[in-house]
Amino acid sequence: MAIEIEGAAKRYLRRGREIEALAPVTLTIEDGAFVAFLGPSGCGKSTMLNMIAGIIPPSDGRIVHDGRVVDGINRRVGYMTQVDSLLPWRTAEDNIGLPLELQGMAKPDASARIDRMLNMVKLEQFRRHFPVELSGGMRKRVALAQVLAYDPPTLLMDEPFGALDAQLKLVMQAELTAIWEESRKTVVFVTHDIAEAVALADRVVVFTTRPGRVQSVHEIDLPRPRDIFRIRFDRRFQELYETLWSALEPDIRREEDAA
Amino acid sequence: MTTRAGVYEADEFAPGRPSAAAAAHAAAEARRHQVLMALRVLVGVVFLAFWEFASDRLIDAFFVSSPVAVGGRLWQWLSDGTLFYHLSFTLTATGLGFLLGSLIGFTIGFALGRSNDLATIFDPYITAIYCLPKIALAPLFIMWFGIGIESKVAVSAVIVFFLVFLNTYAGVRDVNPVHIHATRIMGAGEWQLLRKVILPSAAAWVFTGLKVSVPYALIGAVVGEFMSSNRGVGFLIAQSSAMFDTASTFAGLVVLAVVGAAINGGLKRLERHVLRWRA
Numbered sequence: 323m324a325i326e327i328e329g330a331a332k333r334y335l336r337r338g339r340e341i342e343a344l345a346p347v348t349l350t351i352e353d354g355a356f357v358a359f360l361g362p363s364g365c366g367k368s369t370m371l372n373m374i375a376g377i378i379p380p381s382d383g384r385i386v387h388d389g390r391v392v393d394g395i396n397r398r399v400g401y402m403t404q405v406d407s408l409l410p411w412r413t414a415e416d417n418i419g420l421p422l423e424l425q426g427m428a429k430p431d432a433s434a435r436i437d438r439m440l441n442m443v444k445l446e447q448f449r450r451h452f453p454v455e456l457s458g459g460m461r462k463r464v465a466l467a468q469v470l471a472y473d474p475p476t477l478l479m480d481e482p483f484g485a486l487d488a489q490l491k492l493v494m495q496a497e498l499t500a501i502w503e504e505s506r507k508t509v510v511f512v513t514h515d516i517a518e519a520v521a522l523a524d525r526v527v528v529f530t531t532r533p534g535r536v537q538s539v540h541e542i543d544l545p546r547p548r549d550i551f552r553i554r555f556d557r558r559f560q561e562l563y564e565t566l567w568s569a570l571e572p573d574i575r576r577e578e579d580a581a
Numbered sequence: 582m583t584t585r586a587g588v589y590e591a592d593e594f595a596p597g598r599p600s601a602a603a604a605a606h607a608a609a610e611a612r613r614h615q616v617l618m619a620l621r622v623l624v625g626v627v628f629l630a631f632w633e634f635a636s637d638r639l640i641d642a643f644f645v646s647s648p649v650a651v652g653g654r655l656w657q658w659l660s661d662g663t664l665f666y667h668l669s670f671t672l673t674a675t676g677l678g679f680l681l682g683s684l685i686g687f688t689i690g691f692a693l694g695r696s697n698d699l700a701t702i703f704d705p706y707i708t709a710i711y712c713l714p715k716i717a718l719a720p721l722f723i724m725w726f727g728i729g730i731e732s733k734v735a736v737s738a739v740i741v742f743f744l745v746f747l748n749t750y751a752g753v754r755d756v757n758p759v760h761i762h763a764t765r766i767m768g769a770g771e772w773q774l775l776r777k778v779i780l781p782s783a784a785a786w787v788f789t790g791l792k793v794s795v796p797y798a799l800i801g802a803v804v805g806e807f808m809s810s811n812r813g814v815g816f817l818i819a820q821s822s823a824m825f826d827t828a829s830t831f832a833g834l835v836v837l838a839v840v841g842a843a844i845n846g847g848l849k850r851l852e853r854h855v856l857r858w859r860a
Contacts, residue, residue: 375766
């Protein structure tokens with residue numbers, strides 16, 4: 323049992339009124355599962371991820387990760403955010419080496435690991451470049467290499483490829499799928515892109531808004547290994563896409579009307 | 582695998598490839614730069630020539646001296662050791678004031694930047710002292726520390742303190758919370774967070790504070806010397822003007838200008854190195 327979410331909820335105070343950002347969620351994510359949180363913005367899916375990471379505490383309920391209650395920053399996860407979290411004053415290789423440095427890994431071991439990671443994301447020639455000197459896609463690959471470098475058992479990803487153009491997004495998804503199919507880490511992947519959720523995950527948790535809550539859970543029974551570039555032409559993929567669309571549609575229409 | 586590599590390459594910008602067009606472009610840029618540099622020198626030469634011509638022809642040399650007289654005085658000071666004697670005094674006061682002020686400014690700026698409670702408590706007092714013209718403290722410091730180097734160090738340190746303090750405070754406040762969370766999750770303790778995220782992130786601000794404050798450290802020391810002193814470039818200028826020795830007054834000003842420009846140039850180069858990641 324990698325992650326057990328037991329009635330975790332989040333409420334905020336705003337101008338003296340309490341706002342329910344996320345209604346109580348109960349959910350179990352098994353070891354080695356690839357789970358996607360899918361939903362429109364404001365549905366609390368990122369809030370849920372931040373609670374698993376221990377960045378914000380739940381207002382009610384609790385989260386148990388690998389048998390321990392999450393209380394404060396959760397150091398047993400790797401977290402890849404939508405916004406750039408690379409340190410701008412460190413080169414690509416120094417960013418990838420940061421978690422190794424923090425854990426006190428010996429220099430030769432660390433540099434061997436960094437080399438392997440750079441090779442994996444195909445950025446060897448750019449190792450001494452600073453983030454400002456890299457393209458958006460290259461920065462994402464450095465961030466991915468960084469989060470994989472220290473081998474955390476669980477990966478949390480908050481729309482990591484959201485800012486990339488469609489083609490590059492596919493490339494990164496394929497990269498992630500290949501790495502995951504080899505390492506079988508537990509992955510929680512937040513996205514608002516139905517196709518991305520279906521293509522990557524084994525299970526999709528659909529969130530809806532006002533208040534944010536879990537609406538339904540869908541098993542994605544597409545076979546592995548998956549070919550990210552072709553899977554969307556698969557009949558089963560299209561069926562699952564339609565199921566998820568009908569689950570999300572009323573919520574999206576309601577938001578449209580409200581706006 | 583090959584197709585994937587292909588997609589990657591399409592996305593990547595290749596680091597500058599040499600070509601004939603690029604070489605021509607570089608040559609044109611270089612020529613333009615040479616012309617500008619020549620014009621820069623020309624402006625200085627024309628100015629000095631006009632000054633020399635105007636002296637005693639258009640305006641009484643008593644008031645404006647002349648480049649030749651000023652140059653002669655500088656040469657004399659340089660050869661008889663006057664310049665070194667006074668300059669070393671001023672530079673020592675500037676350096677000590679800068680060190681003291683920036684050390685205290687950095688420490689307090691850092692502490693208040695990291696602690697909301699401390700910042701809330703001290704805010705009105707710091708604002709009040711900040712609004713005071715620091716030069717106005719010089720008479721007090723001369724009373725406290727005498728006319729020796731200590732009072733000059735104090736004036737200069739107070740000015741530097743505020744500049745470095747405010748920039749450090751802003752810099753520590755400005756650290757991106759995403760970087761803090763990400764580094765914490767990767768396993769950083771408080772000390773590591775300080776060293777690997779907060780200090781480097783605040784470095785740009787702190788450096789700006791340091792850079793801006795160096796000329797002010799010089800101002801502080803010189804003003805201190807103006808008011809009451811028996812050594813230093815400020816003293817030299819004040820004494821020369823009191824004796825209506827225009828050439829010496831200008832020579833003193835030239836020394837200050839050259840020292841200020843030299844310090845600034847050094848800082849610029851240092852900054853370019855320290856903050857090269859900002860590209």
